[in-house]
Amino acid sequence: MVDFSKLTLSNKEPVYVQIAYYVKKQILAGFAEPGEELPSRRELAALLGINPNTVQKAYKLMEDEGYLRTIGNSGSIIYTDDEVLSSIRNELTKGLVSDFVIAAKDINMTFKQAIDLISEVWDDI
Amino acid sequence: MVDFSKLTLSNKEPVYVQIAYYVKKQILAGFAEPGEELPSRRELAALLGINPNTVQKAYKLMEDEGYLRTIGNSGSIIYTDDEVLSSIRNELTKGLVSDFVIAAKDINMTFKQAIDLISEVWDDI
């Protein structure tokens, strides 16, 4: 089940993008299964302390991106198939990795240093 | 030379920490060489549009961390030796790497996937 109480919003990125991003991560982490229902727009808005319109924008984005389905007035349902899943995984993964590589090069890390350090901490985290 | 005009301050972290962090990155990237002088407190404060006290706090932090020396009234000078350098490198590096590993595991990436992807984009960035 998607636990929105663990989502803390920053002011660096649009809120509706952060919500969609959070749901994507939850899907990849296996916390959101296909068929699962998200809270209603109003409910989530209350929970996050934001405006229902902003939640609506987030839900619309998720529908456009393909992993949320809204039918009539009966709530919104997580949808995933292999294609959607791999597209989400790809997007998040690519983002993470390039952010890391950019920052690593920024401080003159070498490829070997990067790999060694990741290897070093991987199992401890 | 450290170019502070490229530093944009966020409101997520204490400003003086951001300044120190920026200087550290500049040192590692080779843009700040030992012996180089940073702008005066007032000058930098004006440039960044912040209070001179905040800059003072940043300079103090950098002195405490060992890569800035202030002698009398003659301004503040970048100082690095191998020990300082490796300690900075370690700190920044560790942060980057653990942030990456945490996020990667968050979305169920495997070690192999992480390494392969980094390898894939390393030379393109």
Added chain:
Amino acid sequence: MVDFSKLTLSNKEPVYVQIAYYVKKQILAGFAEPGEELPSRRELAALLGINPNTVQKAYKLMEDEGYLRTIGNSGSIIYTDDEVLSSIRNELTKGLVSDFVIAAKDINMTFKQAIDLISEVWDDI
């Protein structure tokens, strides 16, 4: 040039959909050429007597549908290539035709009657 002064809004369909629909028709009719700039959100809102947010929603829809491009803060530009054009043409065309056929069958028109009547009035309109 897209002449929005000829667009009259009804209350049967979402306003932002009507705006996008109007622009699509203008493109197909040859009144909106690629590279042409639409008015700013605020300007069009004033012209149509609606809220800028609604115009924003319309422009977003048009971007999503592929025939509008917004780069930075420099206004929004009509974009068309063969693919976009044929996709718009297809959509509008299919809609028109099926609406007509549904209505025609509703009143028990036969295929022959439909064709004969269309042929009869085609050149007079």
Added chain:
Amino acid sequence: MVDFSKLTLSNKEPVYVQIAYYVKKQILAGFAEPGEELPSRRELAALLGINPNTVQKAYKLMEDEGYLRTIGNSGSIIYTDDEVLSSIRNELTKGLVSDFVIAAKDINMTFKQAIDLISEVWDDI
């Protein structure tokens, strides 16, 4: 039998015109046979949630157009003969067809395209 519960009124056209139009369509579709009695003015007004005067206006229009007969206090009866039928068919048909042709030309459809598309979807609808 004319099922008025399927009639939803818009605010784009006079309500009494919409009622008459609906009855005409029902006649052409074969749902309203000659001799069939329409509900009383008051009854239909209640059903549609409108003023009985408006229904009266609609019934008057249908009488004037020739397909409704009211004799004394014994209600209103659908009347059709070949002449009436073909006149209704003509009117509705012409409207549909010219609306379609106008819209089709609006988006630069050619006659051939129109015919081909109608032919294509005719049997599927």
Added chain:
DNA sequence: GTGGTCTAGACCACC
């Protein structure tokens, strides 16, 4: 209750 649309008005960064 639900999703969805719209307004009025504020604020942001970018130029």
Added chain:
DNA sequence: GTGGTCTAGACCACC
């Protein structure tokens, strides 16, 4: 000025 985001609050149809 520009595009874009967000809130507060209203209203709609559908159930």
